[in-house]
Amino acid sequence: MAAASAASAASAAETPATPATPATPETAETPATATAAEPKVVLSARGITKNYGGVRALKGVDFDIREGKVTTLFGENGAGKSTLMKIMSGVERASGGKLVLDGREVHFASTRQAEDAGVAIIHQELNLAPNMTVRDNIFLGRELRTRAGGIDYAKEAQIVGDLMRRLEGDIKPTALVADLRLGQQQIVEIAGALLNQAKVLIMDEPTSALSAPEVEVLFRVINELTGDGVAVVYISHHLEEALHITDHAVVFRDGELVAQAPAEAISLSWVIRQMAGRAVDEASRLAPGVTGAELLSVHDAVVPDPLTSGRNVVDGVSLGVRAGELVCVYGLMGAGRTELLEAVAGRMPMTSGRVALAGRDLTRASIRERIDQGLCLGPEHRQRDGLVQTLSIGRNMVLASISAFTKGGFLQRRAEAQRVKRGQAQTVIKMGSAKDLIGSLSGGNQQKVVVSKVLLTEPKVLILDEPTRGIDVGAKAEIFRLLAEQAAAGLGILYVTSEIGEALQYSHRIIVMSRGRIVRQFDSGRATREEVMVASGENTAVLAEAENGDSQ
Amino acid sequence: MSLTINDKAAAATAAEPAGGRARRRPNLGELLIEGRSLIALVLIIVLFTALAPDQYLTVDSLIVMTRHVAINAIIALGMLLVILTGGIDLSVGSTVGLSGVVAGGLLQGLHLSWADVTVYPALWVVIVVAIAIGTLVGWCNGVLVTRFKVAPFVATLGMMYVARGAAMLLSDGKTFSQLAGQPELGNQGFRGIGLGEFPPKEWLGHGIPTGIWVMVAVGLIAYVLLGRTPFGRWLYAVGGNARAAELSGVPVKKVETRVYVLCGFASAVVGLIIASELSAAAPQTGESYELNAIAAVVIGGAALSGGRGTVRGTLIGAFVIGFLSDGLVIVGVSEFWQRVIKGLVIIAAVALDQLQQGLKRRPAAPADPGKRPSAPEA
Structure with missing residues (x-):
């Protein structure tokens, strides 16, 4: 000690x-x-x-x-x-x-x-450019020239060979980057830096x-x-x-x-x-809610890694979300949080396991069917997965709930406008006209549009992946206040965050994931930053040491 | 177009009511760019009227030119649907030829060798079969793109050759002519598809041919489809961001398949109109029509990357191309120069479009971590 x-x-x-x-x-x-x-x-x-x-x-x-x-x-x-x-x-x-x-x-x-x-x-x-060789990647943009003006491949290969020997990487200069393991690719990147004599x-x-x-x-x-x-x-x-x-x-x-x-x-x-740094402000923690029956239940979910065969990004996860409950999934990058949520929402295929909502099995349901049943995901990357940049604010807002204002095969414009108004009021979006392009909004307001879109589907369980990513403090607080309201109104909410402070402050329960598994669960009222942080690492010996350290 | 939002201030104060900011008024330059295709059309009409006052702006000439426009416009509207999803359909010209040949062949009589009889199907059967064949080509495109993940360019390029080859095979490379039908066979009336006129010529002195009415009908249907139905909304969403659309429950693959089917359908209709107008069906009909259709869509302000484009724009685009080409013919510009000029118009349209998009993007520039490629911390 x-x-x-x-x-x-x-x-x-x-x-x-x-x-x-x-x-x-x-x-x-x-x-x-x-x-x-x-x-x-x-x-x-x-x-x-x-x-x-x-x-x-x-x-x-x-x-x-x-x-x-x-x-x-x-x-x-x-x-x-x-x-x-x-x-x-x-x-x-x-x-x-x-x-x-x-x-x-x-x-x-x-x-x-x-x-x-x-x-x-x-x-x-x-x-790296995966379609090119190790040699060409390392020399990309600074190719060695022969006197005739062509590329001096022999010299390049020789230099790459020397670099690889120095880095103990058994990698051929002419190997395709796409064929290399991730660790090897990293070595290639390092070799590129060394070539440039990085200090x-x-x-x-x-x-x-x-x-x-x-x-x-x-x-x-x-x-x-x-x-x-x-x-x-x-x-x-x-x-x-x-x-x-x-x-x-x-x-x-x-x-x-x-x-x-x-x-x-x-x-x-x-x-x-x-x-x-500081302990969690006890006064600002979410008050324990009144929780009802279990709405969402995930049983033994296994999601294979789409990039590496034989590896599972989600490896036997079971969890439940009850009505009125705000459940947070915390974990490091690569812990399988996003993949878990996407599997629950129907985006990623599960090799085994079950998903049920209010007792109804949705394991094989399409995204559409899940949304109709009341299970909708607000994704992590709002630009990539959440919003359609070519559509207006209003149309993004109602994109997931079009059927609610369709009558006899036609869109009911007035009903649509009312929905947009409702969504805007509910999530307090700052905007000029709902007809403006979504890109005219700030990041925080764009995120509110994503949340609004999900809420307008009238879900039973709301799933949000990093709902506060890249937005300012004010908007963050507003989004969590909205979530707390929705939970109090009887929704089940499951969200992912990378910020421990958020997890502790705005949840009833924290589920910590690491390497595709749930490693610990906390009742947020009692958890501390240190405990959550330690649990998200994979070594339990670390936990013991940290607890000893704290007791000093 | 888009208004400026002071996002810092807006995000910081929670309770302030929204909608207080005024819409930015577009300046003259922006208006000119916004309405560029319509302005181009007016300029074309004014220019050629000045050059050939007696020939260009007459009712007869307008009807003839519009008939030409209709051919391209109907295909272009089908193409618009495909382009809105971010795809492209190069097989439309071949589909025009194929459906015409199918119709021509059936009107000439279907010889069943096993029974040694020649069957002359009724006119409605001919129409249904010809359109079904065109639609089938579209369906093949859709399946190739969605199920087999073939890039739209390649899939439809392949189908372009397949459909053209099929047309050649069916007609043995020859042209089916004299498609008027015979009373005793009960398959008359085919010529009415393209040449029928409403109102009849006796009423006003000028009749408007069926082809133009078909264009109007297809335009209206496309307008309602895109603006007033869930399918239209899905289509824009898929073209703008297929991933987001999928997560919002949009049946992305179904939408993508359907646009190719509809595009094939539109091409088949055009095949019938042309065969009827000419009273002949040649397997070569419709060559390079795909390029005219794409040009109309692009001049109409649609983005080839998908998600942006309108029925109105596409129709104007078709008129620009048609009125320009016919005008050049009327004033006697050589065929070679016609091509050069048409090409320049297309390039100018797209260049102006880029300029317009640049103008639109500018007001949305205020710093925002969420919109940057890299957020402060991943």
Whole structure:
């Protein structure tokens, strides 16, 4: 337990970072706990801010990346880690503040510029052309030329071969990327960064889709890179894994850097405490509702991975939602939450298991039949799955309930207009005319249109996937208030969120999923941030450690 | 068109009543672009009237030109349905030829070799069978696209050859002529499909041929179908975002199949009209009609990516093409130049459309995390 006490000392010394006084690169090299042997800072951010419309994603962050070290970013979804990394790698532009590379201020207008300066990012979604070979992907846009002006394939293949040997990847330069496993594809991306002699390599959730042996290989590669002096920035929701590889841990919360400490001084429980920050405001928690009979029941649902045969993204999940109940499914990315909801809504096929609504079996029902029975899904990506961009606000709103205003095969315009009005009033959508294109609305109001569309089908059970993704705080609160109202009116509500705060505040029950299974259920009234966070990781030993840490 | 919304302020204050903001008034430039195809049509009429005052803007000439327009417009309306779902149908021209040949062949008599008799079906049977064959071609397109996941371009390109080949096979490459029928066989009246006139010529001095009335009827049906029925609504939704439509319970595959069926139906109707007008059915009839139909739809402001397009626009598009082509013929522009000019008009239409879409997108630009490709955090 010595580690825990050291950690609390460290956190007391270092929180919070002060955005008001941006330090110069020189002074940045000597933070509070720095020793004489502190390695050189390669890239640093000073007072970086970023606004998305009304949302302040970063509130003035100072951040250093050191040569030959693995810096790990911890934080909940929306804490600002990925946003900062996108700014530092040229994917996005900061609203304020500056970036300093090797003592000189830099502006990255594109990822290409950042790469040329030696800063490369590897995203969660890999950026490779699957129809091309490993060699062609690595050299894409910077092909080697022969004297005649053609591409020097032999030289390229030789260089790729050398890179692969260095990365211990047994990958042929002429292999098609589509034929590679995900872990191998990641190696290809890293090889591309190395080719460009990256000084800083940023990895955003690199292990979320990797198998355990692939993670091991990745970690060996990372160790080798840092040995060569490359600075690695690592973001992962798998805390234990991240702690294992890190040299320097940095914790973000609500757009600010709240704590940092060297790996030797911290433990998992320290990280979790710093991430969670505050306890849940008890007064704002949803009051326990009056729950009725079970409306939705899912029994032993199994959904196969559409991309990898033999793997199940949902692996034997059973759950029930009762009338008047707000049930939240929490889990990390890739836990199978979205797939579970889509299977329940009829979008993804289940290989086994049953879905029933109010006692009626819907396992083989079409989406239409499920909607008619009172089961409707508001999907995660409102642009991709939720809204039709070429239709007006009003027509998007009533798209799922057209039959309700069809008489004798014809649409009843007046009845439709009334429905739109009702939907707008119910979800408090700010709009000019219902005839305007959906794109004229803000993200929050677009999301309300999605919710409204689902509500207008007069469902018994409402299913929502990330109903507050990418919208501002005001709209979030409004949507949850609406959901609470609907629950109080007797609907069953099942929703997915990535934000623990939301889960704790706006639900009666929290179901935590990990790797396709339900790992724990909480009565929200009693759960804490730490408990939920720990449960979403897959290791139960971690749970024990965190609980010990808390009892200190 | 779309109004500007101050989303930050709107989202922050919950209780403020909606609808307080005024609609932005479109400026002159936007109006010109919005009504470009209609303006183009007026310009065409004015131009050719000036160039050939005695020949262009006369009642007879207008009726002839409109008859030509009708042929293209009926196909274009079928094409519009397909394009609204994001598809395309290249087989319409071949379907025109095939259904004409089927009708011609049946009117000439169906020889049953096993009984050694020649059967002359009644006129209504001829019409039903010819239209059924065209519809069948459309159904094949639909099944290929939805069930076998063949890209619409490829599926209908294939069916274009198949249907054309079938027309050649049925007619042995020859033209069926003299389709007027004989009283003793009871299959008269085919010529009325294209050449019949209402009101009769004696009443007003000018009769309007059936083909034009068919265009009017098909236009009205398409208008009601798109604007007033669930099917029409589904169609726009599927073309705009098939995934969202599917999740909203729209039977996406059924909609996609049906638009090809309807497009085949429209083409078959045109096949009958042409065969009737000419009193002859050649297997080559309808070649390159698919391109004229697509051009009409595109000039009418529809997006080839789907989800956007109107019946009114498509009809105007068909008139632009028809009145332009006939005008060029009347003033004696060479066949070669006619093609160049038609091509330029199509390109201009689409270029202006892009400009218009750009104008529409601008007001919706205020920063919004949800609309960006990358949200602050995944």
